[in-house]
Every structure is written in structure tokens, then in C-alpha cells.
Amino acid sequence: MDTLKETLLTLILHLILFISLYACSDDSAMVTPTPPDDAVTRQLTENVIVVVIDGPRFSETWGLPGQSHIPYMSQRLAPKGTFFSNFQNEGYTLTLPGHTAILTGNYEQISNDGSQHPLAPSVLQHYLKQTGLDSTKAAIISSKAKLKALADTQHSEWSGRFQPMSNCGNHGRNRSDAETLQEVLNTIDNYQPHLMMVQFSGPDAKGHANNWPGYLYSIKETDSLVYELWNYIQQHEQYKDKTALLITNDHGRHADGHIDGFVNHGDRCESCKHISLLAIGPEFDHDTTITTHYEQTEIPVTISKLLRFNMQSQQNKAINPLLRHL
Ligand SMILES: [Zn+2]
Ligand SMILES: [Zn+2]
Numbered sequence: 001m002d003t004l005k006e007t008l009l010t011l012i013l014h015l016i017l018f019i020s021l022y023a024c025s026d027d028s029a030m031v032t033p034t035p036p037d038d039a040v041t042r043q044l045t046e047n048v049i050v051v052v053i054d055g056p057r058f059s060e061t062w063g064l065p066g067q068s069h070i071p072y073m074s075q076r077l078a079p080k081g082t083f084f085s086n087f088q089n090e091g092y093t094l095t096l097p098g099h100t101a102i103l104t105g106n107y108e109q110i111s112n113d114g115s116q117h118p119l120a121p122s123v124l125q126h127y128l129k130q131t132g133l134d135s136t137k138a139a140i141i142s143s144k145a146k147l148k149a150l151a152d153t154q155h156s157e158w159s160g161r162f163q164p165m166s167n168c169g170n171h172g173r174n175r176s177d178a179e180t181l182q183e184v185l186n187t188i189d190n191y192q193p194h195l196m197m198v199q200f201s202g203p204d205a206k207g208h209a210n211n212w213p214g215y216l217y218s219i220k221e222t223d224s225l226v227y228e229l230w231n232y233i234q235q236h237e238q239y240k241d242k243t244a245l246l247i248t249n250d251h252g253r254h255a256d257g258h259i260d261g262f263v264n265h266g267d268r269c270e271s272c273k274h275i276s277l278l279a280i281g282p283e284f285d286h287d288t289t290i291t292t293h294y295e296q297t298e299i300p301v302t303i304s305k306l307l308r309f310n311m312q313s314q315q316n317k318a319i320n321p322l323l324r325h326l
Helices: 002-030 036-041 071-080 095-104 123-131 145-151 177-191 202-208 212-233 296-306
Strands: 047-053 082-088 138-142 165-168 195-200 243-248 274-280 288-290
Touching: 047 095, 047 212, 047 296, 071 212, 071 274, 095 123, 095 145, 095 195, 095 296, 123 138, 123 195, 123 296, 138 145, 138 177, 145 165, 165 177, 177 195, 177 212, 195 212, 202 212, 212 243, 243 296
Parallel strands: 047 195, 047 243, 082 288, 138 165, 138 195
Antiparallel strands: 082 274, 243 274
């Protein structure tokens, strides 16, 4: 009888051991990582929007203690993204050359009146060529009419080809930044571009007009327009959590006491060169400040890596802190 009990007990123990081993192996099967194919094809950043706020000084934006003129960017958006405190225009600190550096990766001394296209093709043209998408999938939308010159290039192999959609000013005239934002939102609704450059011009226009209260007001206004744009894309199915927003400047302005101070810009003084970059997107670190030197010409190759296409002939280094999680 004791032997039978012992045999039964042994049998039960074996059964328990077998079940627990089986359950274990089943568990380990459940935690097997997703197939590599899935990881390779996953693409988090599907859209990139570059917002260029034209011509505020660092001293009235990020460099001002308390950052009181940019409450939305500094308090609501910066915690969601990566801020570059030593971002520079190392070329010509004028509007067309600054935007050209941001879009082509080259510092070019092109005319500042919009009468010349950049010498090199833009990141938007590279994107349209490589993806084969139609012109509505890349867009330049600006308050200043002369930025239409950025939609094409003088480069003989690219001139007139792969041009992005452009919506610059209103019938050859400049328009308000609020109107430009409305055009951006309409474009998002109607065409869903994957790559966009948006320009707001208020701080520069009021600076040139020697209107200090207007200059500060425009910095605050563009700050709120950027926040409105961010909220809009976060409610849009094709953009929500799939869009990188890069907020930067074409140039700063002279420091007080240098030539005519905030009224003008265009030389190599620190206050004209020192701009900013705030980057928010699904693959960027949150609540992070980078103090390393980066510059405008590194933006196009960074965009190409985020959107996973090859920007041929682009020799610049990328803004590596934005590519850590790719
Ligand atoms: Zn400018
Ligand atoms: Zn200057």
C-alpha cells in the first residue's frame, strides 16, 4: 500500500513538473521579440515640418531669463522635445541665404530680393525625386512673397524639376503670419504633405520698422502660432505622433549698441549668428538641452535621415542628438 502511495506521489510530482516546464516554455515563447522584419519596416517619423521664425534675437527669445516672450515654446513645447542652445547661422545672416542654408545645406551668397534661386537643389526636391511623390507632398508656405525663389534651383540638372508646392505671400505681396498659419492648416487638410517649410516674418518686419513693442508682440504671436500648429497636427490622424517639428530661425539681429541694433542684421556679429533650434518629434529625446555647436546647414541631411531617404552629394554632418533613436 505504501509502495502504491509512493508511486502515485511520484507520478503526481512528475506531472506537476511536466506541466510547469511546459508552461514555462510557453511563457518564454510569448516574450520572444517581434520578428526583425517588423522592426526594420517600422517608421516613426513620417512627416517633417520646419518652422522658420524670421529674425528674432536670441536675447529676446530663449536667451532672456524667464523666456517671457515665448511662453508656449519654452513651457509647453520644450518639455516634449530637444532644445539646441548653441545653434548658429555660420554663413550670410540674411533671409534668402539663411533659408537657403536650411533647405540646401549650403551657405550661398544668393540675392536677398528673391530674384535668384539657390545654386543647389533643396531637401524638398531631393525628397520628391527619390520618393516619386507629386509636388503636393512637399511644400513651402511663407509670409514673405520672395521666398518663392526657394521652390527651384539654378542647378542645371535640377532646374524646373521636382519642385515642391509653394504658397508664398499673397499674389506677390507679403501677408500676416496669422494668414500664413491658416494656409498651412488648409494645406494639411487638403494635401497632407510629408515635408514642409513654414516661414513667419513678424519679428523681422517689425524690427526693420524700428518698432520695439511690435517686435516683441510678433515674437509672442509667432510663439502662439507655433503652438497652434503643434496642437493641430496632434489632432490630425496622419500627423499625430508621426511628425517632427523643427522650429528655428534664418538669422538673428545686431546686438544693442552695434550699428543700429535690433533694427538690422546681416553681418557676422554674434547676435546675428546665434539662433535657436527646438525639435519635437516621435524619435527625439524629451526635456533635453544640447549645448554642443550645431548649425543651419546640418538640417537637410538630418531631415533626410528622419524620412529615410538619401540626400545625395550632401557632405554635412547631421544633428546627431536627433538621430539617436532611429
Ligand atoms: Zn530674415
Ligand atoms: Zn549683426
